[in-house]
Amino acid sequence: MSHDQNPAGGQSAPRHTGTRGRSELTGSLRAARLPRWSDLAVAAASVLLACLVGVAAGLDSKVQWGLIAALLFVFGGYALAARVEGRRQAKDRLVTSVVWVAFLAAFIPLASLVWETVKRGVKVLDPYFLTHSMVNISSMDEGGGIYHAIVGSVEQVGLATVMAAPVGLLTAVYLVEYGRGKLAKTVTFFVDVMTGIPSIVAGLFILSLMLLLKAEPFGFAGSLALAILMIPVVVRSTEEMLMLVPNELREASLALGVPKWRTILKVVLPTSIGGITTGVMLAIARIAGETAPVLLLVWGSSYINMDPFHGGQSSLPLYIYQQYATSGGYGASYDRAWAAALTLIAFVMVLNLAARALARWKAPKSSGR
Known part of the structure; x- marks a missing residue:
């Protein structure tokens, strides 16, 4: 009787590959991953490159610099992830990057508005300003309140x-x-x-x-x-x-x-x-x-x-x-x-x-x- 056949004439159960075989299989299924700090590194590199491009091109508007940095961050992160992690994971990082850019595009103007209002508003905002009206106060006079x-x-x-x-x-x-x-x-x-x-x-x-x-x-x-x-x-x-x-x-x-x-x-x-x-x-x-x-x-x-x-x-x-x-x-x-x-x-x-x-x-x- 053959060693590969059971007594009933059928094929015997497959042999175990062993611990080494299982570890090799698991290693082959485990894809490469970027470190957690890779997004911060890509963002910093994007800002630096955007500044260099802005200076070299003579762009005076900081909004243009920000748009260049956003584009570099989105597409640079996608290219890096596609090379290391594969296209499927790169698409996920692309969408995540777009969400972060959209969040910053909404947050930065809001934070700038609040900061500008606080910086200019605290000059005359005091108890006197809150408890007095504008009676007998002309537009160019100091004092008065709300x-x-x-x-x-x-x-x-x-x-x-x-x-x-x-x-x-x-x-x-x-x-x-x-x-x-x-x-x-x-x-x-x-x-x-x-x-x-x-x-x-x-x-x-x-x-x-x-x-x-x-x-x-x-x-x-x-x-x-x-x-x-x-x-x-x-x-x-x-x-x-x-x-x-x-x-x-x-x-x-x-x-x-x-x-x-x-x-x-x-x-x-x-x-x-x-x-x-x-x-x-x-x-x-x-x-x-x-x-x-x-x-x-x-x-x-x-x-x-x-x-x-x-x-x-x-x-x-x-x-x-x-x-x-x-x-x-x-x-x-x-x-x-x-x-x-x-x-x-x-x-x-x-x-x-x-x-x-x-x-x-x-x-x-x-x-x-």
Whole structure:
């Protein structure tokens, strides 16, 4: 009987290759890999080469240098990875490099804007600037402050939020939970149209009503225009958050005999409260920097006006515009404009932090054991 055959006449089981054979097979399947610091090395080499090319070509714009460095980083990393790791892994690194370049292209202008605002705004930003108005202060005089503009912004944005947030929330609930047929499609269409309305158009609409009523400029008129701009943002963001709530939660509540309105109030809204709050805060940030409706409907004022229903009011965006327009690019008004811009950024940042805190507080808690 042959050594390779079993007693039944068949072939015997294959022989074991041994430890050495397995290690050789594993080594043949293991592809070469670039070290972890290779991306940083490629980025540094790309920046260095871009600087050399920029100097040699006489390019004065740093943006051109950055574009050259980005192209060198993307294609240089791809070529290196294709040579060492293979084309498949090189494609993955190519996409990763493009994502990093896109991130830096968005982050660098934002960081530059914040840095420039902070550097110029801290020159006159102090307690006096925050607690005084521009009464009896001309455009070229030192001193003055933004207290009247802060009061106007808080009141106008607050009134707009009080009007727009409930309307937007209820509209989104209708579209997600009840909306069927032509009415829902019509509402969705007009929400989409309102999302792209320029702010000046909303201001002109309220201005036409003011002319019909023969009303004088006042702060609440600006709030009405801001509310028009805010409603579609609230509707869209709330609608997306409500659609993320699993249908199983709704079905479980309805199966227990809970009415639909109570299911929405006790199950759907608490589950999505974090996203809804964030959406409302994004809408507030959208309208907090609007200048055209306030300039058209409120006209501004150097005095502190606590009554938004009578007389003109100022606001932070309008204050920035007026101070910069009278500054000519230098002087006390120019510094006050940058300080007001820094205050507006801080105002929006505080609102976003408050929204995140509220979202965490109101988010449903898991009952872990």
